[in-house]
Amino acid sequence: MDVFGDLFRGIRAHGSLFGSTTLTAPWALHFVDGAPLTLCTVLDGSGWIVPDDGPPEPLGAYETVVVRGPGTFLFVDTPDTTAPPVACGEFCSAPEQGGTTHRLGWADHRAGDTRAATLIVGAYPVHGEISRRLLDALPVVLRVEAGGTGDAVLDHLAAEVARDIPGQQVVLDRLLDWMLVCTLREWFDRPGGEAPAWWAAQRDPVVGEALRLLHADPAAPWTVASLAERTGVSRATLAKRFADLLGEPPLTYLTRWRMTLAADLLVEQKSATVAAVARTVGYADPFGFSAAFKRVRGLNPTEFRRAAAGVAAR
Template sequence: MDALADVLAAAKVGGTVLARVDAASPWGIEFPRMPIAVFHAVVDGSCWLRRPGAEPLRLVTGDLVLLPVGAGHVMSGAPTGPATPYDELVATLPGNGNGNRDGNRESEIHLPGPGPRTHVICGGYRFDGRVSRPLLALPPVLVLHAAAGESRERRELADTLRMLTAELAEPRPGSRTVIDRLTDVLFVHILRRWAAEHGEHGTSWVPALRDPEIAAAISLLHEDPARPWTVEELARGVGVSRATLSRRFADRVGESPLAYLTRWRLELAGRRLRDTADPLSVVAESVGYTSVSAFSRAFARQWGTPPSHHRADHRPA
């Protein structure tokens, strides 16, 4: 079981390119808070990422930033200065009054000026935030600098970005499919590279997957979440002692193996309640609960509402 792929599939992660920005200083674009993860890739030139409460961050050709929870921010040609709201810019584009909300094409934003030019690809990743704690647990901003050194992850990310840039520059039949798929692939390479460069620092789920035993343990839990796992059984399955697995899992993931399993079970249950009409007993059994009452209590603790209310609240109109 590929745990990362399982989480991405469960969270229904899907990417799209929102805009191609061709701007000459002075310029600034204010992006509002959005219910998606947002990325910006600097194709040529340099610019600044400005976030409330943080120092401006300079980006140069080849740099990429990801804001996992779509926090409001500004992309600009200088560390200070005015910025025009993104929605206002998009609304003024010919034949594009609704921006890129139809998902059929990216907006092309041209901002003339006397200063140096910068080209940026702006994109986003939509996901089901109710089944994506590993994604939401990422730092508020991931910065991947082009000059961070040579590695397999760096080459793969750069190659994917290069292919995406070329496809956007010269659209051909089938380009929309290629662009969407490359954008999805880009997300995986972003996570891989960030994990490779930050895997030894702090507690986070994605870098933890670089630890072979932790990755194996998480994979076993994802492969059979309904199984009545014990830490001893899980440790035997990955070839380490119970104490070693417990310590390393807590250090790298931020919670115990069984706490992780409980949360993942209930996230899967929440998705099944929203997407199916299965009885509570079937949903409970599918994630390892033999008692509907025990399942309901655990579900309410995590989601803040009983399973029946959760289903009613999220039933499609």
């Protein structure tokens, strides 16, 4: 498991697709859910993404924008559109809500209408502390132009939305996930970009291998010496390269990652004891685990679990 794949594990599309082949100017769709992460891509035509706080972003054919919540945003034909905003949420699929005649298929394209646009949106609920580390690396709005690796995915999306067959939603969900991965990869690798430290570190032959080992088995009794042996360098070399690329020593990184895993386990596995969670993330002593958790998270495990339950109830 690499770092990116690990952070992506709690982000999945699930029946959250909104598509339209009948958006004819003027239009203004207001996506009101405030999803933690929303992917918007245009198959044909063009429009503009207008976030709550930020400048409008043009969106042409085969271009993609990712919007980070909790703010809402508009998809409009032009920034100064005369169309009144139509509130559109997770179940926005009826024509009077800005959607289409067919929930499946969307095969009612008006041939030759140059003012129409085909918009695909995937709204992603983000579960847990793990995936939030990925969100923390993203701006409110990021944009990737056409011509990259995502174009092939969009070809598949264009073909799939034109059909009405069993299992379509499952296929569309997976295509959206694929599209999101391609989009984030290209954005992190853009010339002159400022990708998170862990992104570049994955490609270092030494530090990248150390990260893969830590993420593959975070509960193992890792030491700098054992990591150095597995990566084929001295302890001093590993420690220096790791700190240079990630800004912290290997075992400090491991502790923070273990506490992130533990935070999700405490919330997701309500019947698990603190001792059981401690063992899962590599601590034989629950007291040592609790001390480490409070040092990193600011609360002990029981307090954290209680606070998370209160937030969920609200």
